[in-house]
Amino acid sequence: MILITGASSGLGAQIAQRYAQQGKSLLLSGRDQQRLQQVKDNCLGKAATHVTDLAEAKSVSTLFDALPQPPELIIHCAGSGYFGPLTEQQPQQIVALINNNLLSATLVLQQAVKRYQDQAVTVVVVMSTAAQVAKAGESSYCAVKWGVRGLVESLRLELKYKPMKLVAVYPGGMATEFWQTSGKDIDLSNFMSAAEAAQMLVDALQHSARGFVSDITINRTE
Amino acid sequence: MILITGASSGLGAQIAQRYAQQGKSLLLSGRDQQRLQQVKDNCLGKAATHVTDLAEAKSVSTLFDALPQPPELIIHCAGSGYFGPLTEQQPQQIVALINNNLLSATLVLQQAVKRYQDQAVTVVVVMSTAAQVAKAGESSYCAVKWGVRGLVESLRLELKYKPMKLVAVYPGGMATEFWQTSGKDIDLSNFMSAAEAAQMLVDALQHSARGFVSDITINRTE
Amino acid sequence: MILITGASSGLGAQIAQRYAQQGKSLLLSGRDQQRLQQVKDNCLGKAATHVTDLAEAKSVSTLFDALPQPPELIIHCAGSGYFGPLTEQQPQQIVALINNNLLSATLVLQQAVKRYQDQAVTVVVVMSTAAQVAKAGESSYCAVKWGVRGLVESLRLELKYKPMKLVAVYPGGMATEFWQTSGKDIDLSNFMSAAEAAQMLVDALQHSARGFVSDITINRTE
Amino acid sequence: MILITGASSGLGAQIAQRYAQQGKSLLLSGRDQQRLQQVKDNCLGKAATHVTDLAEAKSVSTLFDALPQPPELIIHCAGSGYFGPLTEQQPQQIVALINNNLLSATLVLQQAVKRYQDQAVTVVVVMSTAAQVAKAGESSYCAVKWGVRGLVESLRLELKYKPMKLVAVYPGGMATEFWQTSGKDIDLSNFMSAAEAAQMLVDALQHSARGFVSDITINRTE
Numbered sequence: 001m002i003l004i005t006g007a008s009s010g011l012g013a014q015i016a017q018r019y020a021q022q023g024k025s026l027l028l029s030g031r032d033q034q035r036l037q038q039v040k041d042n043c044l045g046k047a048a049t050h051v052t053d054l055a056e057a058k059s060v061s062t063l064f065d066a067l068p069q070p071p072e073l074i075i076h077c078a079g080s081g082y083f084g085p086l087t088e089q090q091p092q093q094i095v096a097l098i099n100n101n102l103l104s105a106t107l108v109l110q111q112a113v114k115r116y117q118d119q120a121v122t123v124v125v126v127m128s129t130a131a132q133v134a135k136a137g138e139s140s141y142c143a144v145k146w147g148v149r150g151l152v153e154s155l156r157l158e159l160k161y162k163p164m165k166l167v168a169v170y171p172g173g174m175a176t177e178f179w180q181t182s183g184k185d186i187d188l189s190n191f192m193s194a195a196e197a198a199q200m201l202v203d204a205l206q207h208s209a210r211g212f213v214s215d216i217t218i219n220r221t222e
Numbered sequence: 223m224i225l226i227t228g229a230s231s232g233l234g235a236q237i238a239q240r241y242a243q244q245g246k247s248l249l250l251s252g253r254d255q256q257r258l259q260q261v262k263d264n265c266l267g268k269a270a271t272h273v274t275d276l277a278e279a280k281s282v283s284t285l286f287d288a289l290p291q292p293p294e295l296i297i298h299c300a301g302s303g304y305f306g307p308l309t310e311q312q313p314q315q316i317v318a319l320i321n322n323n324l325l326s327a328t329l330v331l332q333q334a335v336k337r338y339q340d341q342a343v344t345v346v347v348v349m350s351t352a353a354q355v356a357k358a359g360e361s362s363y364c365a366v367k368w369g370v371r372g373l374v375e376s377l378r379l380e381l382k383y384k385p386m387k388l389v390a391v392y393p394g395g396m397a398t399e400f401w402q403t404s405g406k407d408i409d410l411s412n413f414m415s416a417a418e419a420a421q422m423l424v425d426a427l428q429h430s431a432r433g434f435v436s437d438i439t440i441n442r443t444e
Numbered sequence: 445m446i447l448i449t450g451a452s453s454g455l456g457a458q459i460a461q462r463y464a465q466q467g468k469s470l471l472l473s474g475r476d477q478q479r480l481q482q483v484k485d486n487c488l489g490k491a492a493t494h495v496t497d498l499a500e501a502k503s504v505s506t507l508f509d510a511l512p513q514p515p516e517l518i519i520h521c522a523g524s525g526y527f528g529p530l531t532e533q534q535p536q537q538i539v540a541l542i543n544n545n546l547l548s549a550t551l552v553l554q555q556a557v558k559r560y561q562d563q564a565v566t567v568v569v570v571m572s573t574a575a576q577v578a579k580a581g582e583s584s585y586c587a588v589k590w591g592v593r594g595l596v597e598s599l600r601l602e603l604k605y606k607p608m609k610l611v612a613v614y615p616g617g618m619a620t621e622f623w624q625t626s627g628k629d630i631d632l633s634n635f636m637s638a639a640e641a642a643q644m645l646v647d648a649l650q651h652s653a654r655g656f657v658s659d660i661t662i663n664r665t666e
Numbered sequence: 667m668i669l670i671t672g673a674s675s676g677l678g679a680q681i682a683q684r685y686a687q688q689g690k691s692l693l694l695s696g697r698d699q700q701r702l703q704q705v706k707d708n709c710l711g712k713a714a715t716h717v718t719d720l721a722e723a724k725s726v727s728t729l730f731d732a733l734p735q736p737p738e739l740i741i742h743c744a745g746s747g748y749f750g751p752l753t754e755q756q757p758q759q760i761v762a763l764i765n766n767n768l769l770s771a772t773l774v775l776q777q778a779v780k781r782y783q784d785q786a787v788t789v790v791v792v793m794s795t796a797a798q799v800a801k802a803g804e805s806s807y808c809a810v811k812w813g814v815r816g817l818v819e820s821l822r823l824e825l826k827y828k829p830m831k832l833v834a835v836y837p838g839g840m841a842t843e844f845w846q847t848s849g850k851d852i853d854l855s856n857f858m859s860a861a862e863a864a865q866m867l868v869d870a871l872q873h874s875a876r877g878f879v880s881d882i883t884i885n886r887t888e
Contacts, residue, residue: 057313085380086328086331086332086335086373086377086380087332087335087336087339089332091279091329091332094325094328094329095325098320098324098325102320102324102365102366102369103316103317103320106308106316106362106365107313107316109308110308110309110311110313113308113309114309117309130372131372134372134375134376134378134379135376135379136376136379136380136382137380138376139372139373139376139377139380140328140373142372142373142375142376143324143328143369143370143372143373143376144324144369144372145372146368146369146371146372146373147324147365147366147368147369147372148365149368150352150353150356150361150364150365150366150367150368150369151308151361151362151364151365151368153356153364154356154357154358154360154361154364154365155308155361156356157356157357157358158307158308158358158359158361160358160666161666163665165665170659173655190654191654192652192653192654192655193654196652196653196654196655197652197655199650199652200650200651200652200655200656200657203647203648203650204647204648204650204657204660206643206644206647206648207644207665208636208640208641208643208644209636209640210634210635210636210637210640210664210665211617211618211636211640211641211644211662211663211664211665212644212662212663212665213644213648213660213661213662214661214662214663215614215659215660215661216648216657216659216660216661217657217658217659217660218655218656218657218658219655219656219658220654220655221607221609221651221654221655221656222604222605382888383888385887387887392881395877396877412876413876414874414875414876414877415876418874418875418876418877419874419877421872421874422872422873422874422877422878422879425869425870425872426869426870426872426879426882428865428866428869428870429866429887430858430862430863430865430866431858431862432856432857432858432859432862432886432887433839433840433858433862433863433866433884433885433886433887434866434884434885434887435866435870435882435883435884436883436884436885437836437881437882437883438870438879438881438882438883439879439880439881439882440877440878440879440880441877441878441880442876442877443829443831443873443876443877443878444826444827501757529824530772530775530776530779530817530821530824531776531779531780531783533776535723535773535776538769538772538773539769542764542768542769546764546768546809546810546813547760547761547764550752550760550806550809551757551760553752554752554753554755554757557752557753558753561753575816578816578819578820578822578823579820579823580820580823580824580826581824582820583816583817583820583821583824584772584817586816586817586819586820587768587772587813587814587816587817587820588768588813588816589816590812590813590815590816590817591768591809591810591812591813591816592809593812594796594797594800594805594808594809594810594811594812594813595752595805595806595808595809595812597800597808598800598801598802598804598805598808598809599752599805600800601800601801601802602751602752602802602803602805604802
């Protein structure tokens, strides 16, 4: 069983389809039931859906309650973008950005660790290259992504000697509808599709008897 | 004129007293009028106070409206601590932690940049060494502090070639009441006092004709 | 054609065997002809060998001259370890450590970029998790590995908009003879074998039409 | 007594003059006796000189032997620059760059730690902002500076609970003859003078009963 958040579009939806093709059972979480249903329809009968507001602790707990057993893999893709110079941004949308990225990741990781830290569960946290470098015109977005990274790196220390593993993923330069709604005008023709990034990510999530790929950055070729 | 946030206690209060002794006019912002008044009483008649909820955009704007002219210096000290393993933390207090640290810094910096980016105003953002490294038992705290750092580093790029300067300050190991209310049991006898850290910080904030100290980390000796 | 440095043992030797099994032609570089020959014997007739001193500019140039055509892939695995508190290390061995890690990487990357920067050549630089964090008892080793990382990250900026791609790989916790000769006493039973790490690395080196996996960290499970 | 390396010009020479004005006794180390003598002449009779090749272990040891007692402060300023795209650099000059920066810092820190780790000696290591970020056209320079940073951060862990303190200093954008001999054509009119940077650095090196400024970045205003 694999739990995927942010599964209703973009990278999350594409990852879901790949794992369905591998015959994995899926629980897909998203905010929009209609779009989740469309993704589910592409998942070969392997997926269930769960509408979740990841910025609400109770809603996150209910999502985890819906898992019939400990998942082998949790892929946290949920997130939203909001770009532009800080001076032109709206406080309410900054609050939404924080909730959709930092608060949601905190609540999802809290439930995952609380429930499964003593089991061999792998939690993949999909961030962005904006979690690794500073970017002009993306200051509030970098803020929330750096925040998630600080959370993940600290949780790794809390999980030392536990069987649970955290994998950090940093994609950059993907062309998803994420950008169309982001307020940033940008030529996407050289950007990776979400399908390309999903395929590379699923293939790069390697593990062996005593090791695993713990951090992956995916960039466009330019 | 110097604007200090988080001035009602700890490092902010100590910094206020040092600048008052230098004869600087101060506007002190905090959440508690009574405690702000006590700090003001130690400021030799140089300080005015302003009760502000820095997690409210309007309240932050009102604070900046209260400045009679562009300040030469803004020292953003406001913040709160909340510690312990993530699994034991309460969602409502995590939300408060995010508001008191990441959202407040975003709103304060937004006003500062919007109003003064074309003037020689220095904005000092006081974070923590928890913004630089991961720490077990401080995952949500590191998250918000890494977030503020991502914001500051990105804003620096947005301010390139502007006269406004951002100074990043990372204190570690200070013994303030901050810790007593943090839920973390810790021996503070070897920690710096807020007075010590404030004195070093004020002295280290150097600038010259063409340069300035842009980043300062302060640690305890151990 | 794939060029592999440090191919006479450990990760480099294992990577060579995997690519040989995929039917790739290989040029294997190492310092010891006898050990290179043993690796070659496991490469199904797909490998040629070249004895190279990577700390000598001329020797590195001769290695690249030996390539019959531009390689699709260069995997720079060469390196050596030397551990212990700095106070107990010998200056001559520190010099060797710098030569075997930082100087060799600089000379190899210089030739690779000079010759192939305008072609779709991928250069994989294998470092260590010691390039990402500080470690007590490994200060000189971290120094050279941080150095290689600074080189790679800066070269990426020099290669912007070029078809050549740099991939950074950071393995941690591998059990190779590298440790036996390193002067560090350590229980290796939970460490990954070089074979495990090589398999994960080869599988994680994904690319797509417009993107590629640019950074990979591999850790042991603990 | 203060030991200053790289004291024959630039930042090192300026720092020497400032401490001489404060009445401190100085031991000035550099490669050129004539230029060291000129600096000494500006040091109000407070300075002795010592010609040292910091890339030679014996020479470094002899320098430390010349100290009549443990110094309160060691300021390691020695270093050299060599810039331009990696493809255009000469291997022999890359070797010199490594020796003058990474090897010399390693040997100086080794002697300092070996001799004084159990005493309240402060060692200031002057690097560059090139130790903190990647820069196109400075790949080999960033390599050696990142290397020094990795060394310093790891040594800090080895010195945990020791009275010796390491201070990391990162100046950027200074106009010294360093640039004139660096092969990089650049307008220096907006750069800080070495005198400006030295004054800020000396003033920012604050300490208190239980704490100290451990990291300082100095940038030009632009």
